Amino acid sequence: MTPAVEIRDLHKSFGDLHVLKGIDLDVQQGEAVVLLGSSGSGKSTLLRCINFMEEPNDGRIRINGDLIGAERGGKMVYRENELCKLRTRVGMVFQHFNLFPHMTVLENVMEGQVVVLGRSKAEARDKALAQLARVGLEEKAPEYPSRLSGGQKQRVAIARALAMDPEVMLFDEVTSALDPELVGEVLKTMRQLAEEGMTMVCVTHEIGFAYHVANKVCFLQDGQILEQGEPHKVLKTPETSRVRDFLDGHSLFKLPD
Amino acid sequence: MQHTWNFASVFAYWDVLLIGLWGTVYLFVLTCVIGLAGGLVVGMLRYSKNGWISYPARLYVEVFRNTPVLVQIIWFFFALPVVIGVEVSAFMAAFLGITLNTIAFSAEVFRGGIQSIEREQWEAGKAIGMSYAKTMRRIILPQALKRMLPPLTSRGIEVFKMSTLASVVAYPETLQQAKLIASYEYNPIEAYTVVAIMFFLVLLPMVQLTYLLERRFGKSD
Numbered sequence: 001m002t003p004a005v006e007i008r009d010l011h012k013s014f015g016d017l018h019v020l021k022g023i024d025l026d027v028q029q030g031e032a033v034v035l036l037g038s039s040g041s042g043k044s045t046l047l048r049c050i051n052f053m054e055e056p057n058d059g060r061i062r063i064n065g066d067l068i069g070a071e072r073g074g075k076m077v078y079r080e081n082e083l084c085k086l087r088t089r090v091g092m093v094f095q096h097f098n099l100f101p102h103m104t105v106l107e108n109v110m111e112g113q114v115v116v117l118g119r120s121k122a123e124a125r126d127k128a129l130a131q132l133a134r135v136g137l138e139e140k141a142p143e144y145p146s147r148l149s150g151g152q153k154q155r156v157a158i159a160r161a162l163a164m165d166p167e168v169m170l171f172d173e174v175t176s177a178l179d180p181e182l183v184g185e186v187l188k189t190m191r192q193l194a195e196e197g198m199t200m201v202c203v204t205h206e207i208g209f210a211y212h213v214a215n216k217v218c219f220l221q222d223g224q225i226l227e228q229g230e231p232h233k234v235l236k237t238p239e240t241s242r243v244r245d246f247l248d249g250h251s252l253f254k255l256p257d
Numbered sequence: 258m259q260h261t262w263n264f265a266s267v268f269a270y271w272d273v274l275l276i277g278l279w280g281t282v283y284l285f286v287l288t289c290v291i292g293l294a295g296g297l298v299v300g301m302l303r304y305s306k307n308g309w310i311s312y313p314a315r316l317y318v319e320v321f322r323n324t325p326v327l328v329q330i331i332w333f334f335f336a337l338p339v340v341i342g343v344e345v346s347a348f349m350a351a352f353l354g355i356t357l358n359t360i361a362f363s364a365e366v367f368r369g370g371i372q373s374i375e376r377e378q379w380e381a382g383k384a385i386g387m388s389y390a391k392t393m394r395r396i397i398l399p400q401a402l403k404r405m406l407p408p409l410t411s412r413g414i415e416v417f418k419m420s421t422l423a424s425v426v427a428y429p430e431t432l433q434q435a436k437l438i439a440s441y442e443y444n445p446i447e448a449y450t451v452v453a454i455m456f457f458l459v460l461l462p463m464v465q466l467t468y469l470l471e472r473r474f475g476k477s478d
């Protein structure tokens with residue numbers, strides 16, 4: 001089967017700073033992959049390369065078999081409208097929600113459908129309400145985002161991304177900005193998505209989520225994948241001391257024996 | 258000092274004042290509308306990442322922001338004809354001075370308003386597949402305009418009052434017409450009192466309207 005995401009020898013630099021140093025990663029369709037790693041290891045950059053919020057300096061990315069960009073003289077070149085189209089296929093959810101404050105919850109979830117996909121208002125509205133129901137927030141449709149709790153905002157952001165019918169969803173530390181008591185509702189929504197077969201790549205420090213939900217865990221270190229594999233292997237019997245130290249630092253979560 | 262107030266000597270010239278009021282409103286509407294529209298354009302150019310575009314825009318803004326409108330009007334009236342070899346009317350001189358100045362001012366307001374919107378809003382638009390132009394139009398501008406409204410409306414009020422500067426080149430607006438009446442009737446005290454009251458009566462409801470506007474647009478947050 002074609003992987004939903006296929007990354008080969010991905011490099012990304014910011015000026016002189018070489019952040020990603022040759023990443024190879026496959027995400028199978030319907031798989032949930034969790035990226036772990038300490039701060040600054042390049043997790044966000046990797047995620048942002050998958051939907052081309054950042055343009056890679058080198059390497060190839062295929063989404064469900066489609067090579068993104070065109071090769072010219074050994075280098076990849078990307079056209080802006082190709083990338084806009086790609087971003088409708090790869091949804092992203094941010095740490096700080098980034099809802100549109102001048103639109104209601106419903107309008108937030110309709111916006112991309114109408115303005116980018118060209119769906120009719122009526123169709124977009126039905127889809128938006130269905131996605132809001134999916135994250136349990138149908139009754140908040142007429143509210144403005146400023147009236148919602150952090151957890152609710154994040155679930156609206158998830159609905160906004162889902163409304164585009166993406167093939168892959170990217171989550172970048174989506175619970176890190178939340179009060180502890182609100183983390184659960186967002187993780188539950190993500191877990192439900194994974195169980196429904198959504199292909200997901202998640203950066204998170206929630207080791208419990210990685211253990212129970214992920215099909216694969218990748219540990220990033222200094223712009224490279226240091227270890228990857230099934231969660232019970234990487235999280236319970238890591239091969240390197242680096243990963244062991246990292247997991248010891250997250251002692252709040254006790255893995256079941 | 259004893260002064261006998263004689264407003265009848267002013268009101269006898271009501272038609273002259275009315276012409277002045279029309280001149281004021283005419284100048285105001287044109288300078289305000291073109292000044293704001295031009296400001297949006299220059300503000301966008303100023304925001305451009307291309308230095309060949311943004312630098313001239315910046316130069317323009319600095320030149321017109323840092324010279325008095327009164328001096329500009331006089332310059333356009335007396336010096337510009339010498340430079341371009343074409344007569345410049347009193348209206349044109351006043352229009353150019355106030356409009357070019359308003360463009361410079363509102364360009365800064367637009368640029369500042371756009372820059373005040375968090376980078377994350379750009380990212381959110383981009384992440385659902387919006388182009389730069391769509392994000393600007395649908396996400397950034399609506400939020401920025403709301404923040405720009407107070408400085409822009411107070412500039413509008415300012416422009417209305419600035420129209421009196423056109424009297425320096427004898428453009429027939431309200432103040433100029435009052436000057437005329439005063440020179441016929443030797444009643445400057447009454448004539449200028451009437452001018453002040455006329456401006457107050459026109460501007461007071463206008464200012465109330467701007468408050469209403471600001472409240473209406475500030476509803477979502």
Ligand SMILES: Nc1ncnc2c1ncn2[C@@H]1O[C@H](COP(=O)(O)OP(=O)(O)O)[C@@H](O)[C@H]1O
Pocket residue numbers: 014017019037038039040041042043044045046
């Ligand atoms: N837009 C950028 N410009 C310059 N440096 C960046 C940019 N984004 C990230 N970096 C740098 O790249 C490195 C990896 O960052 P990031 O991918 O955000 O790490 P993580 O998400 O794992 O904490 C850091 O050193 C960070 O400072």
Ligand SMILES: [Mg+2]
Pocket residue numbers: 043044045173
């Ligand atoms: Mg990060």
